[in-house]
Amino acid sequence: MVAKTAYSLSLLYGRMNMGEKAVEFAKLNLNNQETSNTLDRAYLVLGDAYYKTALYDSASIYLNKSLCSEDEYTKAGAYMRLADIAKKQGKLETALEMERKYSFYLNRVQQKQQNVAIVTTEKNIIIQRKQLEYKANLNQFYYYMITGIAIFLSLFFILWKKHRKEKSNFEQKEIELNKKLEDLLQQKNEQINLLQEEIARHNNNQAERDSLKEELHRLKTERQALLNESYEHxxxxxxxxxxxxxxxxxxxxxxxxxxxxxxxxxxxxxxxxxxxxxxxxxxxxxxxxxxxxxxxxxxxxxxxxxxxxxxxxxxxxxxxxxxxxxxxxxxxxxxxxxxxxxxxxxxx
Structure with missing residues (x-):
C-alpha cells in the first residue's frame, strides 16, 4: 500500500516539476517493494525523477537498472530518458542508439496494444454472436414452451370435456337404471300383494295354496335380487x-x-x-x-x-x-x- 501511494505521488510531483519531492517519493516506492516483479518499474520511476532534477548520472544508473525488465513498456521509457540524457551530454551516437532502441520497443508496445485491441474486438464479436445465439435460442425455447403449454391446455380441455360427457352419460344411465329397478320393484311388490291375496282366497285348497306359495317364494327371491342390485348402484x-x-x-x-x-x-x-x-x-x-x-x-x-x-x-x-x-x-x-x-x- 505504501509503495503504490509513493509511486503515485512521485509521478504527480514529477508532472508538477517538483523534482526533489518526486525523488523523495520514488525512493520511498523503491524501498517498499515486496516483490521483484515491480522492482524494475521502481528503478524507472526513480531514474525519471533524478532526470527531472538534472542529476543525470544518478538518473542513468537507475534507468540502466530498469532495462533488466522483461516489460517492453518499461524498456521503452528507460531508453527514451537515456536518449535525452545522451543528447544533453553531447553523446550523439549514444543518443541515436538509445532512440533507435526506444523506437524499437515503442513499436513492440504499440503492436502488442494493437494485438490486444484485435483480440478484444474478436472477443466482443464472439460475445455479441453468442448473445444473439442465446436470444435466438431463448426465443425458440419460449416458442416451444408456449406451444407446448397451448397443446397441453387444449388436450386437457378436450379430455376434461370428454370426462364430463362420460360422467354425465354414466349418471344418466345410473338414473335410468335406478328408475327401471324402482319400476321392477314396484311390479314385484304388486305381484306379491296380489299373490298373497290369492293364497288367502284358496284357504281350503291345499294343493293350490302350495303352488301359489312356490310362486310367492320365487317373486320374493326376484325382489330381493332387485333390491341388492339397487343397493349396489x-x-x-x-x-x-x-x-x-x-x-x-x-x-x-x-x-x-x-x-x-x-x-x-x-x-x-x-x-x-x-x-x-x-x-x-x-x-x-x-x-x-x-x-x-x-x-x-x-x-x-x-x-x-x-x-x-x-x-x-x-x-x-x-x-x-x-x-x-x-x-x-x-x-x-x-x-x-x-x-x-x-x-x-x-x-x-
Whole structure:
C-alpha cells in the first residue's frame, strides 16, 4: 500500500516539476517493494525523477537498472530518458542508439496494444454472436414452451370435456337404471300383494295354496335380487367403495362418511332387509353408532375395511361387535360373529 501511494505521488510531483519531492517519493516506492516483479518499474520511476532534477548520472544508473525488465513498456521509457540524457551530454551516437532502441520497443508496445485491441474486438464479436445465439435460442425455447403449454391446455380441455360427457352419460344411465329397478320393484311388490291375496282366497285348497306359495317364494327371491342390485348402484354404496379404494391406494381419502351418509345407509339397509334396523332397535337397546355397525355387517364389505368408514382401528371395531353381541343381544355362543347373528335374525 505504501509503495503504490509513493509511486503515485512521485509521478504527480514529477508532472508538477517538483523534482526533489518526486525523488523523495520514488525512493520511498523503491524501498517498499515486496516483490521483484515491480522492482524494475521502481528503478524507472526513480531514474525519471533524478532526470527531472538534472542529476543525470544518478538518473542513468537507475534507468540502466530498469532495462533488466522483461516489460517492453518499461524498456521503452528507460531508453527514451537515456536518449535525452545522451543528447544533453553531447553523446550523439549514444543518443541515436538509445532512440533507435526506444523506437524499437515503442513499436513492440504499440503492436502488442494493437494485438490486444484485435483480440478484444474478436472477443466482443464472439460475445455479441453468442448473445444473439442465446436470444435466438431463448426465443425458440419460449416458442416451444408456449406451444407446448397451448397443446397441453387444449388436450386437457378436450379430455376434461370428454370426462364430463362420460360422467354425465354414466349418471344418466345410473338414473335410468335406478328408475327401471324402482319400476321392477314396484311390479314385484304388486305381484306379491296380489299373490298373497290369492293364497288367502284358496284357504281350503291345499294343493293350490302350495303352488301359489312356490310362486310367492320365487317373486320374493326376484325382489330381493332387485333390491341388492339397487343397493349396489346407490349413491351411499358407491361412496363407500370410493373411500375404501382411496385408503387401499394411498392410506388416506379426501372423502369421509358423514352423518347424512350413515342415515342413508340405514335407510338403504331397511329397504333391502325388510326394516331390519327398526326391528333390531325395537328388540335390543342399540345406540345409533351400533346400528350403523350392524348395517355395515349386512353389506358385502369385508370387516377389515370397516375402519376406513368408521375411522377407528380394527381392534376397536372387533371389540364393539363383541360388546353388542354379549351385552346388548345377550348372545352367549362365542363361535357366532355379529354378521352370523344378523343373518340369523333376518330369517326370523
Amino acid at each position: 346407490s349413491e351411499v354404496h358407491v361412496k363407500m367403495k370410493r373411500i375404501i379404494q382411496a385408503y387401499k391406494k394411498t392410506d388416506k381419502s379426501s372423502e369421509h362418511f358423514n352423518e347424512e351418509d350413515w342415515k342413508q345407509l340405514i335407510a338403504e339397509t331397511d329397504v333391502r332387509w325388510n326394516n331390519i334396523t327398526i326391528r333390531l332397535a325395537a328388540k335390543y337397546p342399540l345406540s345409533q353408532d351400533e346400528i350403523c355397525l350392524c348395517c355395515l355387517h349386512l353389506t358385502d364389505i369385508p370387516t377389515s375395511h370397516f375402519r376406513y368408514l368408521m375411522e377407528c382401528s380394527r381392534d376397536a371395531i372387533y371389540k364393539k361387535g363383541k360388546r353388542i353381541l354379549e351385552q346388548k343381544m345377550k348372545c352367549t355362543d362365542k363361535s357366532i360373529s355379529l354378521r352370523d347373528f344378523l343373518e340369523q335374525f333376518l330369517l326370523k
